Amino acid sequence: MSILGKIGGALEHAVSSTVGEIGQDIGGVFNGVKKVASGVGDLAKGALTLNPKEMKDGAVNVGKGAFGTVTSGLSLTPEALASSAGLNLLKGGVDELKGHDGNSANG
Numbered sequence: 001m002s003i004l005g006k007i008g009g010a011l012e013h014a015v016s017s018t019v020g021e022i023g024q025d026i027g028g029v030f031n032g033v034k035k036v037a038s039g040v041g042d043l044a045k046g047a048l049t050l051n052p053k054e055m056k057d058g059a060v061n062v063g064k065g066a067f068g069t070v071t072s073g074l075s076l077t078p079e080a081l082a083s084s085a086g087l088n089l090l091k092g093g094v095d096e097l098k099g100h101d102g103n104s105a106n107g
Helices: 003-048 052-074 076-098
Strands: none
Touching: 003 052, 052 076
């Protein structure tokens, strides 16, 4: 394969990997927000019914959801996206030079 073909393969790998990671991170943000909303509902219901276990579970879900939202959101910053794209480009280039398709278990 020519060097241009290898460069094209590396670029294709970098773009597809980065787009897939962005989709996962956006999903993580939405799942975190959903968990926060559910936790707030459980916390409020527990407070109204004076159920401390439900209040605790709601508070735990709020914390987990907030953490998931923040960590996924941090992956969507321009710096993180640039870093991820750079690493994916490097991995794609190495895979192309080694003759791998990037989809095998070994790289």
